[in-house]
Amino acid sequence: MFGLPDYHVHTFRCGHAGGHSRDFVRTAIERGLSEMAFTDHIPLYFLPERERDPKLAMREDQFDGYLEEVESLRREFAGAIPLRLGLEADYAEGHEETLSRWLARADWDLVLGSVHWVAGDWIDAPGSAARFEKEGTENLYTEYYRLLSKAAATGLFDVLTHFDLPKKHGHRPTRILDRAEDEAIAAAKRAGCAVEISSAGLRKPVGELYPEPRLIRKLVAADVPLTFSSDSHAPAEVGWGFVTTRAVARECGVSNFVTFQRRRQLAHHLGDAASDSPRA
Numbered sequence: 001m002f003g004l005p006d007y008h009v010h011t012f013r014c015g016h017a018g019g020h021s022r023d024f025v026r027t028a029i030e031r032g033l034s035e036m037a038f039t040d041h042i043p044l045y046f047l048p049e050r051e052r053d054p055k056l057a058m059r060e061d062q063f064d065g066y067l068e069e070v071e072s073l074r075r076e077f078a079g080a081i082p083l084r085l086g087l088e089a090d091y092a093e094g095h096e097e098t099l100s101r102w103l104a105r106a107d108w109d110l111v112l113g114s115v116h117w118v119a120g121d122w123i124d125a126p127g128s129a130a131r132f133e134k135e136g137t138e139n140l141y142t143e144y145y146r147l148l149s150k151a152a153a154t155g156l157f158d159v160l161t162h163f164d165l166p167k168k169h170g171h172r173p174t175r176i177l178d179r180a181e182d183e184a185i186a187a188a189k190r191a192g193c194a195v196e197i198s199s200a201g202l203r204k205p206v207g208e209l210y211p212e213p214r215l216i217r218k219l220v221a222a223d224v225p226l227t228f229s230s231d232s233h234a235p236a237e238v239g240w241g242f243v244t245t246r247a248v249a250r251e252c253g254v255s256n257f258v259t260f261q262r263r264r265q266l267a268h269h270l271g272d273a274a275s276d277s278p279r280a
């Protein structure tokens with residue numbers, strides 16, 4: 001808050017978010033955010049139609065309504081807060097052309113790139129514990145980071161989401177996978193792709209930011225652009241945890257962040273604690 005954007009916000013269409021879209025915007029204004037982007041889940045284009053769970057992402061027939069609603073809220077709240085049109089798009093290896101056709105359907109401010117689908121199944125589903133046991137935590141992490149690197153390299157995305165997502169339910173490799181992590185960071189840097197610092201991890205069993213501070217430091221050292229997000233699925237989650245998020249970011253050496261307009265990246269100074277507005 002206090003001048004930070006929230007660049008990851010869902011709507012009811014995804015089937016696992018609740019509340020009126022207007023109320024997400026109202027929270028953003030109340031909390032003093034500089035701007036907010038709606039970034040609902042893209043239809044599950046990479047799965048056969050009968051396997052597209054409407055509780056995981058919007059249906060194809062909801063897509064146009066999504067665009068219209070964001071446009072109408074943008075008009076309604078003009079002068080109060082800038083609203084950006086975004087999309088959280090799954091990266092699925094081998095389906096890049098289908099994805100780029102989807103992305104051509106609107107004039108986005110930003111497209112989030114997410115890897116949720118790893119080695120033929122969801123990596124972050126509540127029941128994924130069995131996968132880690134069976135397939136090996138290190139294997140799943142390594143494969144996850146390989147896909148994240150590929151996602152960055154496609155150039156289809158502006159921001160990579162929840163960078164260390166496999167940790168969501170507390171599964172951790174026994175050693176730090178520097179090579180896999182560093183390759184994903186280098187891929188983001190090469191592509192000019194930003195990475196979100198997300199408060200959502202604080203609400204999950206793992207109880208820490210995405211990405212963890214150790215990785216935020218690596219991203220700063222590699223000069224990868226960063227932005228802020230909550231991954232809100234309810235109005236009260238917009239800008240949630242941003243006091244902590246900003247403090248941790250500062251501790252990790254973050255001094256700048258980026259925003260997007262029509263996929264053009266704009267840099268901002270994070271400022272020091274002394275410059276925080278009294279609304280804090």
Ligand SMILES: [Zn+2]
Pocket residue numbers: 010014016041233
């Ligand atoms: Zn979601």
Ligand SMILES: [Zn+2]
Pocket residue numbers: 008010088231
């Ligand atoms: Zn999300």
